[in-house]
Amino acid sequence: AQSVAQPEDQVNVAEGNPLTVKCTYSVSGNPYLFWYVQYPNRGLQFLLKYITGDNLVKGSYGFEAEFNKSQTSFHLKKPSALVSDSALYFCAVRDGASKIIFGSGTRLSIRP
Amino acid sequence: SAVISQKPSRDICQRGTSLTIQCQVDSQVTMMFWYRQQPGQSLTLIATANQGSEATYESGFVIDKFPISRPNLTFSTLTVSNMSPEDSSIYLCSVEVGGFLTETQYFGPGTRLLVL
Numbered sequence: 001a002q003s004v005a006q007p008e009d010q011v012n013v014a015e016g017n018p019l020t021v022k023c024t025y026s027v028s029g030n031p032y033l034f035w036y037v038q039y040p041n042r043g044l045q046f047l048l049k050y051i052t053g054d055n056l057v058k059g060s061y062g063f064e065a066e067f068n069k070s071q072t073s074f075h076l077k078k079p080s081a082l083v084s085d086s087a088l089y090f091c092a093v094r095d096g097a098s099k100i101i102f103g104s105g106t107r108l109s110i111r112p
Numbered sequence: 113s114a115v116i117s118q119k120p121s122r123d124i125c126q127r128g129t130s131l132t133i134q135c136q137v138d139s140q141v142t143m144m145f146w147y148r149q150q151p152g153q154s155l156t157l158i159a160t161a162n163q164g165s166e167a168t169y170e171s172g173f174v175i176d177k178f179p180i181s182r183p184n185l186t187f188s189t190l191t192v193s194n195m196s197p198e199d200s201s202i203y204l205c206s207v208e209v210g211g212f213l214t215e216t217q218y219f220g221p222g223t224r225l226l227v228l
Contacts, residue, residue, distance in 0.1 A: 043219040051214055102155045
Protein backbone atom coordinates (compact mmCIF):
# COMPACT_ATOMS: atom_id res chain seq x y z
CA ALA A 1 0.00 0.00 0.00
CA GLN A 2 1.15 3.51 -0.71
CA SER A 3 1.31 6.33 1.82
CA VAL A 4 2.64 9.84 2.17
CA ALA A 5 3.60 11.77 5.30
CA GLN A 6 4.08 15.45 5.96
CA PRO A 7 5.67 15.50 9.43
CA GLU A 8 5.18 19.22 10.08
CA ASP A 9 1.74 20.73 10.53
CA GLN A 10 3.19 24.23 10.33
CA VAL A 11 6.41 25.81 9.07
CA ASN A 12 7.32 29.39 9.93
CA VAL A 13 9.94 31.27 7.91
CA ALA A 14 11.06 34.87 7.69
CA GLU A 15 10.67 36.57 4.33
CA GLY A 16 13.82 36.28 2.26
CA ASN A 17 15.02 33.13 4.00
CA PRO A 18 15.06 29.71 2.32
CA LEU A 19 12.14 27.41 3.05
CA THR A 20 11.70 23.65 3.12
CA VAL A 21 8.45 21.72 3.45
CA LYS A 22 9.07 18.04 4.15
CA CYS A 23 7.43 15.01 2.58
CA THR A 24 8.21 11.32 2.82
CA TYR A 25 6.48 8.52 0.98
CA SER A 26 6.08 4.76 0.82
CA VAL A 27 5.21 2.87 -2.36
CA SER A 28 5.73 -0.66 -3.59
CA GLY A 29 6.71 0.36 -7.12
CA ASN A 30 8.05 3.47 -8.81
CA PRO A 31 6.78 6.64 -7.12
CA TYR A 32 5.05 9.47 -8.92
CA LEU A 33 5.22 12.49 -6.62
CA PHE A 34 3.38 15.80 -6.64
CA TRP A 35 3.18 19.08 -4.75
CA TYR A 36 0.04 21.23 -4.62
CA VAL A 37 -0.61 24.58 -2.96
CA GLN A 38 -3.92 25.84 -1.61
CA TYR A 39 -4.40 29.53 -0.95
CA PRO A 40 -7.22 30.64 1.38
CA ASN A 41 -10.67 30.00 -0.06
CA ARG A 42 -9.20 28.49 -3.23
CA GLY A 43 -8.88 25.04 -4.76
CA LEU A 44 -5.60 23.16 -5.02
CA GLN A 45 -3.08 24.42 -7.55
CA PHE A 46 -0.53 22.09 -9.12
CA LEU A 47 3.07 23.15 -8.37
CA LEU A 48 5.31 20.41 -9.70
CA LYS A 49 5.73 16.67 -10.15
CA TYR A 50 8.40 14.00 -10.33
CA ILE A 51 7.86 11.10 -12.71
CA THR A 52 11.37 10.11 -13.73
CA GLY A 53 14.70 11.66 -14.67
CA ASP A 54 16.46 14.52 -12.90
CA ASN A 55 16.04 14.33 -9.13
CA LEU A 56 15.63 18.11 -8.87
CA VAL A 57 12.30 19.24 -10.25
CA LYS A 58 11.46 22.88 -10.84
CA GLY A 59 7.90 24.16 -10.67
CA SER A 60 5.72 27.23 -10.46
CA TYR A 61 6.38 30.37 -8.40
CA GLY A 62 10.10 29.56 -7.98
CA PHE A 63 9.51 26.33 -6.07
CA GLU A 64 11.55 23.19 -6.57
CA ALA A 65 11.58 19.74 -5.04
CA GLU A 66 14.28 17.13 -4.66
CA PHE A 67 13.52 13.45 -5.09
CA ASN A 68 15.67 11.29 -2.81
CA LYS A 69 15.10 7.61 -3.41
CA SER A 70 17.30 6.35 -0.56
CA GLN A 71 15.49 8.55 1.98
CA THR A 72 12.10 8.15 0.25
CA SER A 73 11.66 11.90 0.45
CA PHE A 74 10.39 14.64 -1.83
CA HIS A 75 10.93 17.91 0.05
CA LEU A 76 9.66 21.18 -1.38
CA LYS A 77 12.09 24.08 -1.37
CA LYS A 78 12.43 27.72 -2.31
CA PRO A 79 15.63 29.77 -2.00
CA SER A 80 13.96 32.99 -0.85
CA ALA A 81 10.49 33.01 0.73
CA LEU A 82 7.84 35.62 -0.03
CA VAL A 83 4.95 36.62 2.22
CA SER A 84 2.67 35.62 -0.65
CA ASP A 85 3.94 32.02 -0.35
CA SER A 86 1.92 31.68 2.85
CA ALA A 87 -0.57 28.89 2.14
CA LEU A 88 -1.39 25.23 2.74
CA TYR A 89 0.89 22.79 0.90
CA PHE A 90 0.04 19.20 0.05
CA CYS A 91 2.41 16.45 -1.02
CA ALA A 92 0.87 13.57 -2.97
CA VAL A 93 2.04 10.20 -4.28
CA ARG A 94 0.81 7.72 -6.82
CA ASP A 95 2.14 4.20 -7.24
CA GLY A 96 1.94 3.47 -10.95
CA ALA A 97 -1.66 3.39 -12.11
CA SER A 98 -3.15 3.50 -8.61
CA LYS A 99 -5.10 6.39 -7.11
CA ILE A 100 -3.26 9.48 -5.91
CA ILE A 101 -2.88 9.79 -2.13
CA PHE A 102 -2.56 13.20 -0.46
CA GLY A 103 -0.60 14.06 2.65
CA SER A 104 -2.14 15.78 5.64
CA GLY A 105 -0.90 19.19 4.55
CA THR A 106 1.62 21.69 5.94
CA ARG A 107 0.68 25.27 6.64
CA LEU A 108 3.49 27.59 5.56
CA SER A 109 3.60 30.99 7.22
CA ILE A 110 6.04 33.62 5.98
CA ARG A 111 6.52 36.58 8.30
CA PRO A 112 7.58 39.97 6.91
CA SER B 113 -3.37 21.62 -17.82
CA ALA B 114 -7.10 22.19 -17.44
CA VAL B 115 -9.33 25.04 -16.35
CA ILE B 116 -12.13 23.89 -14.08
CA SER B 117 -15.10 25.85 -12.82
CA GLN B 118 -17.59 24.90 -10.14
CA LYS B 119 -21.04 26.16 -9.29
CA PRO B 120 -22.07 27.28 -6.78
CA SER B 121 -18.92 28.62 -5.14
CA ARG B 122 -20.62 28.51 -1.75
CA ASP B 123 -24.04 27.84 -0.26
CA ILE B 124 -25.85 27.70 3.04
CA CYS B 125 -28.50 24.99 3.16
CA GLN B 126 -31.06 23.67 5.58
CA ARG B 127 -30.81 20.13 6.89
CA GLY B 128 -32.83 17.60 4.96
CA THR B 129 -32.46 19.39 1.64
CA SER B 130 -30.21 18.50 -1.31
CA LEU B 131 -27.64 20.49 -3.24
CA THR B 132 -26.28 19.77 -6.69
CA ILE B 133 -22.75 20.96 -7.47
CA GLN B 134 -21.71 21.43 -11.07
CA CYS B 135 -18.22 20.97 -12.49
CA GLN B 136 -17.24 22.20 -15.96
CA VAL B 137 -13.89 21.59 -17.66
CA ASP B 138 -12.47 23.50 -20.63
CA SER B 139 -11.35 20.32 -22.41
CA GLN B 140 -12.48 16.73 -22.79
CA VAL B 141 -11.23 14.47 -20.02
CA THR B 142 -11.85 10.82 -19.24
CA MET B 143 -11.32 10.79 -15.49
CA MET B 144 -13.11 13.16 -13.12
CA PHE B 145 -13.00 12.98 -9.35
CA TRP B 146 -15.01 14.42 -6.47
CA TYR B 147 -13.31 15.14 -3.15
CA ARG B 148 -14.39 16.42 0.22
CA GLN B 149 -12.15 18.63 2.35
CA GLN B 150 -12.69 19.98 5.83
CA PRO B 151 -11.13 23.47 6.05
CA GLY B 152 -7.40 23.19 6.66
CA GLN B 153 -7.50 19.40 6.36
CA SER B 154 -6.49 16.91 3.70
CA LEU B 155 -8.66 15.66 0.87
CA THR B 156 -10.94 12.63 0.99
CA LEU B 157 -11.91 11.04 -2.31
CA ILE B 158 -15.66 10.55 -2.62
CA ALA B 159 -15.87 8.93 -6.05
CA THR B 160 -14.39 8.63 -9.52
CA ALA B 161 -16.65 9.48 -12.44
CA ASN B 162 -15.93 8.22 -15.93
CA GLN B 163 -18.12 9.22 -18.83
CA GLY B 164 -20.50 6.49 -19.91
CA SER B 165 -20.22 4.35 -16.79
CA GLU B 166 -21.40 4.34 -13.20
CA ALA B 167 -19.32 6.29 -10.72
CA THR B 168 -17.03 4.31 -8.46
CA TYR B 169 -17.46 5.22 -4.79
CA GLU B 170 -14.85 5.02 -2.05
CA SER B 171 -15.42 3.27 1.23
CA GLY B 172 -17.81 5.25 3.39
CA PHE B 173 -19.57 6.97 0.49
CA VAL B 174 -22.74 5.66 -1.18
CA ILE B 175 -24.62 6.55 -4.31
CA ASP B 176 -27.88 7.30 -2.50
CA LYS B 177 -26.17 10.02 -0.48
CA PHE B 178 -23.85 11.37 -3.21
CA PRO B 179 -25.36 10.66 -6.64
CA ILE B 180 -23.08 11.67 -9.49
CA SER B 181 -23.82 12.35 -13.13
CA ARG B 182 -21.29 12.39 -15.97
CA PRO B 183 -23.24 13.11 -19.14
CA ASN B 184 -20.24 14.05 -21.30
CA LEU B 185 -16.47 14.48 -21.28
CA THR B 186 -16.50 18.07 -19.98
CA PHE B 187 -19.18 18.08 -17.27
CA SER B 188 -20.18 16.35 -14.04
CA THR B 189 -22.48 16.95 -11.12
CA LEU B 190 -22.35 15.82 -7.50
CA THR B 191 -25.50 15.93 -5.40
CA VAL B 192 -25.32 15.99 -1.62
CA SER B 193 -28.64 14.48 -0.58
CA ASN B 194 -30.66 14.78 2.61
CA MET B 195 -28.01 17.03 4.11
CA SER B 196 -27.03 17.20 7.76
CA PRO B 197 -24.58 19.56 9.51
CA GLU B 198 -21.93 16.82 9.18
CA ASP B 199 -21.97 17.41 5.42
CA SER B 200 -20.63 20.93 5.90
CA SER B 201 -17.38 20.90 3.99
CA ILE B 202 -15.57 21.99 0.86
CA TYR B 203 -16.36 19.88 -2.19
CA LEU B 204 -13.72 19.80 -4.92
CA CYS B 205 -13.95 18.60 -8.48
CA SER B 206 -10.76 17.31 -10.09
CA VAL B 207 -9.73 16.03 -13.51
CA GLU B 208 -6.83 13.96 -14.69
CA VAL B 209 -4.80 15.16 -17.65
CA GLY B 210 -1.85 13.55 -19.41
CA GLY B 211 -0.61 10.28 -20.82
CA PHE B 212 -0.42 6.89 -19.14
CA LEU B 213 1.63 7.04 -15.90
CA THR B 214 2.31 10.77 -16.43
CA GLU B 215 -1.15 11.95 -15.45
CA THR B 216 -1.59 15.06 -13.32
CA GLN B 217 -4.71 16.03 -11.42
CA TYR B 218 -6.05 19.57 -11.59
CA PHE B 219 -8.65 20.98 -9.25
CA GLY B 220 -11.58 23.32 -9.40
CA PRO B 221 -11.94 26.22 -6.95
CA GLY B 222 -14.25 24.25 -4.68
CA THR B 223 -17.79 24.62 -3.35
CA ARG B 224 -18.08 25.67 0.29
CA LEU B 225 -21.15 24.15 1.85
CA LEU B 226 -22.61 25.01 5.24
CA VAL B 227 -25.57 22.99 6.47
CA LEU B 228 -27.63 24.44 9.29
